[in-house]
Amino acid sequence: xxxxxxxxxxxxxxxxxxxxxxxxxxxxxxxxxxxxxxxxxxxxxxxxxxxxxxxxxxxxxxxxxxxxxxxxxxxxxxxxxxxxxxxxxxxxxxxxxxxxxxxxxxxxxxxxxxxxxxxxxxxxxxxxxxxxxxxxxxxxxxxxxxxxxxxxxxxxxxxxxxxxxxxxxxx
Numbered sequence: 001x002x003x004x005x006x007x008x009x010x011x012x013x014x015x016x017x018x019x020x021x022x023x024x025x026x027x028x029x030x031x032x033x034x035x036x037x038x039x040x041x042x043x044x045x046x047x048x049x050x051x052x053x054x055x056x057x058x059x060x061x062x063x064x065x066x067x068x069x070x071x072x073x074x075x076x077x078x079x080x081x082x083x084x085x086x087x088x089x090x091x092x093x094x095x096x097x098x099x100x101x102x103x104x105x106x107x108x109x110x111x112x113x114x115x116x117x118x119x120x121x122x123x124x125x126x127x128x129x130x131x132x133x134x135x136x137x138x139x140x141x142x143x144x145x146x147x148x149x150x151x152x153x154x155x156x157x158x159x160x161x162x163x164x165x166x167x168x169x170x171x
Contacts, residue, residue: 052119054145057124057145058119058150061076061143065100066100067109068109071104074093075093077149078093078149083151084153085153086153110131113129115129122146123144124143130157137157137159141155158170
C-alpha cells in the first residue's frame with residue numbers, strides 16, 4: 001500500500017510537471033505565433049503604405065506631365081535609368097522630354113480623367129480616358145517604381161468607338 005501511495009504521488013507529480021511544462025511550451029508557442037502575426041501585419045501594412053505611395057506618385061506624375069503639360073516635372077518623377085517600352089519613344093528622361101514637348105505643342109492643360117489606378121508589387125497601373133482632338137482614347141500605362149522614382153514604362157491606347165458590339169462601356 002505504501003508503495004502504491006508513493007507511485008500514485010509520483011504519477012501525480014509527474015503529471016503536474018508534464019502539464020506545467022506543456023503549458024509553458026504552449027505559452028511560448030502562442031507568444032511566438034502572436035509575435036509572428038504582429039510582424040506579418042506590420043509587413044502587410046508597410047507594403048500597403050508603399051503601394052499607396054506608388055499610386056500617388058504615378059497619379060501626380062500623370063497629372064503634372066500629361067495634364068498640366070509640365071515637361072520639367074519629368075525630372076521630379078523619373079529615375080536616372082528609365083526603360084521605355086513605347087516603340088515611338090527612346091529610353092531615358094531626355095527622350096521622354098523631347099517626345100512630350102512634341103506631343104504637347106499647342107495642347108491645352110487638362111484634368112486627367114483617371115478611370116482605374118492600382119498597384120501590385122513595384123508596378124502601378126493607370127487607366128485613363130483621354131481626348132486627342134475629337135477622338136476619345138482609352139489608355140493604360142504601367143509604371144515600374146524603384147526608390148520612389150519611375151524607372152520603366154509600358155502603354156497601350158485604343159480609340160473608343162462610336163458603336164460597340166456589346167453593351168459594356170470601355171470605362
